[in-house]
Amino acid sequence: MYRREFFILTVLALLAVGLVAGATTVLIHRLNNAVNEVAEITLPDFLSIGLLNQKLLENWSKVLLIQQATSPENRLRMIQEIKQNSTDAQIAAFQKTPTLPEQETVLTELLATRNRFIEKRACYFELVQKGDMDAARVYLNDSLMPEFKLYRASAEGLNDATAEIGKVRAQRVVEVSRTVVVGAGLLTVVVFIAGFFVGFHTLFRGLAWANRIARSSGAKRPA
Numbered sequence: 001m002y003r004r005e006f007f008i009l010t011v012l013a014l015l016a017v018g019l020v021a022g023a024t025t026v027l028i029h030r031l032n033n034a035v036n037e038v039a040e041i042t043l044p045d046f047l048s049i050g051l052l053n054q055k056l057l058e059n060w061s062k063v064l065l066i067q068q069a070t071s072p073e074n075r076l077r078m079i080q081e082i083k084q085n086s087t088d089a090q091i092a093a094f095q096k097t098p099t100l101p102e103q104e105t106v107l108t109e110l111l112a113t114r115n116r117f118i119e120k121r122a123c124y125f126e127l128v129q130k131g132d133m134d135a136a137r138v139y140l141n142d143s144l145m146p147e148f149k150l151y152r153a154s155a156e157g158l159n160d161a162t163a164e165i166g167k168v169r170a171q172r173v174v175e176v177s178r179t180v181v182v183g184a185g186l187l188t189v190v191v192f193i194a195g196f197f198v199g200f201h202t203l204f205r206g207l208a209w210a211n212r213i214a215r216s217s218g219a220k221r222p223a
Helices: 002-066 072-084 088-096 101-129 133-220
Strands: none
Touching: 002 072, 002 088, 002 101, 002 133, 072 101, 088 101, 101 133
C-alpha cells in the first residue's frame, strides 16, 4: 500500500514539474524568437533607413549648392560626389530583411518616388553640365524640388512604420521576458512543493513504520 501511494505521489509530482518546465521552455523559445526579431530585423532596418535619410539630405544639400558654385569644375565635382553617394546599398539592405505589409506599402511608394526623383535629377544635371544655369534653376524649383519633397516624405513614412513595428517587437520582448520570469519562479515553487510532499510523505510513512515496529516489539516482551 505504501509503495503504491508513494509511486502515485511521485508520478503526480513529476507530471506537475514536467508541465511547468515544458511551458517555461516554450516561453524561453518565444523570448529567443522575439529577441532575434529585434536584433536581426529591426536594428538592421533602422540602420539602413537612417543611412538612407542621411545620404538623401547630404545629396540634396549639394544639389542646392550647385546653384551657388561659380565654376563649371566645382559643379561637375559636386555632381560626381552626389552620384557616388548613392542610396542603392541601403535600399538593398532593407529589402533583404523580412518586411510586414505596412512596411511593404510604404517601401513601394518610396521606390516609386525615388525613381522619379533620380530621373528628374538626371535632367537637372544635364542642364548644369550644359552651363544653362538659368534653365537649371527654373527646373530645380518647378520640377525637382516637388519630387524631392515626395521622396523625402516617403522615406520618413518608411522610418515611422519601421519605428512602430520596432516598438511592438520591443514590447513583446518585455512581455515575454516577464512571463518567463514568472514561469521560472512557478517552476521553482512546484519543484519545491513536489519535493516537500514526497519527502514529507516518505518521512511520515517511515515514522509510522518505525512506530509499528516499536509497538510490536513492546507487545512481545514478557511480563
